[in-house]
Amino acid sequence: MTIQELEQVIALYSKEIYSFCLQLTGSRTMADELYQDTFLKAAEIAERIKADGNLKSYFLSVALRLWKNQKRKFAWRNRIAPTQELFEDAKKNISDVQEDVLEDYLRQEQLQMVRKAVSGLKEKYKIPILLYYMEQMSVAEVAAVMGIPQGTVKSRLNTARKCLESELEEYFNE
DSSP states (O other): OOHHHHHHHHHHHHHHHHHHHHHHHSSHHHHHHHHHHHHHHHHHTGGGSOTTSOHHHHHHHHHHHHHHHHHHHHHHHHHHSOOOSSSSGGGSOOOOOOSSOHHHHHHHHHHHHHHHHHHTSOHHHHHHHIIIIISOOOHHHHHHHHTSOHHHHHHHHHHHHHHHHHHHHHHHTO
8 A cells, every 4th residue: 555545545534543542542632642653553554554455444453453552551561650640531531512502412411421331341342332333343344353253242242232221221211
């Protein structure tokens, strides 16, 4: 893949990939970094990327690998010298509420509750949910991005749905 083709891919999928980074990290600052790192990595290995493959899926898997590496490094550093600065922002919820219209406010509140519930899931359940629902990837594509069997993806999606249902049942049945 040439740099010009890479630029076209970035223009085509940038919103989806940034949105995935934002949902994964839970922080705009960290999402900006992860998004930038994803495309820097892609630029480094551009000649090895096959332009005829599923590029969106490929870049989402690059972002996911980079995120997991960052978390692993943070955990290692935290074991050596405990700090709590980097991932505290990840727990903050991201929602821009429009205060002028009640319907918009309620819809945003509902989205916030769902995002909060999703962010509270264990990572092995959160990532398939984000890829399947937010990125609208098929089970096979999610399995390819995560490097796990399709049956495992289906099982994790089912478990995540049950967890979300029990978490959100109280809120939506009021």
